[in-house]
Amino acid sequence: MANRKPGEGCYPVGKGDGQNPEFETVTMFTGIIEGLGTIHSIRSSGQGSRLVITADYLLENTRIGDSIAVNGACLTAVAVSGKRFEVDVSRETLRLTTLGTAKTGERVNLERALRLSDRIDGHLVAGHVDGTGQIRDRQAAGNSTVVAIGVPKSLSRYLIQKGSVAVDGISLTVNDCDDAGFTVSIVPHTGRVTTIGFKQIGAPVNIETDMIGKYVEKFMTGSKIETTGKGKAGSGVDMDLLAKTGFL
Secondary structure, eight states: OTTOOTTSOSOOBOSSSSOOGGGOBOOOBOSOOOEEEEEEEEEEETTEEEEEEEESSOOTTOOTTOEEEETTEEEEEEEEETTEEEEEEOHHHHHHSGGGGOOTTOEEEEEEOOOTTSOOSSOOBOSOOOEEEEEEEEEEETTEEEEEEEOOHHHHTTOOTTOEEEETTEEEEEEEEETTEEEEEEOHHHHHHSGGGTOOTTOEEEEEEOHHHHHHHHHHTTOOEEOSSSOOEEOOOOHHHHHHTTOO
16 A cells, blocks of 8 residues: 555555556455454544544554554554554545544554455455445344344345355344344354444444455446457346356
8 A cells, every 4th residue: 555645545556656547556454353443533634533542452553644443444544653543535425424423532453454464264345335234233142143134125135145244344144134234143253342232222333345256246337348359349138148158
């Protein structure tokens, strides 16, 4: 993430100047929460906000410009000191995520960006929150808790049974889903070390759906795709093509 300007959030960067998209890389997370933090202060910063957050653990080897997911939203550290760090939150992020209604003293999930040498124990999470949902129910089920989360249809369309979803940055497996929402099982460890363990019915949560579904949808809608060579455009994959090739 070299040459990123502080406060600009997590985004693809090129070879120094962002002008070489063919060489761009993207910050990624795993959805395995490192620990919790507490929002120490919130103040206006232009059309966005500056959040000061104190982690429950020492942020070793974390530097200005590093990416940190706060409740699943990828943000950029603009100041780091011991357990405390500061991030700037853009107006768009405030609009799309629960950070827009965050309060001083609120507990948040924290995860620093994935390194190439790290194991991926959850699933690939971009830290680009798609929208918010709301906890609708909590029910004990053996040693776990089944949590039902309501989401708009614009998000539920990307959810599948046994697929992956990030809730407040936590990598979880979808038990069941329909147009109105989905359920997930929270094991005791996840309940102890993340905010999902104490959030109650009615609480809002950040939702990031699995990016694979979004790519599939783009291909299926027949979006024009430029090819190399002579510059011809294709129509992607549609129902007619699947029928002609024997898949339907």
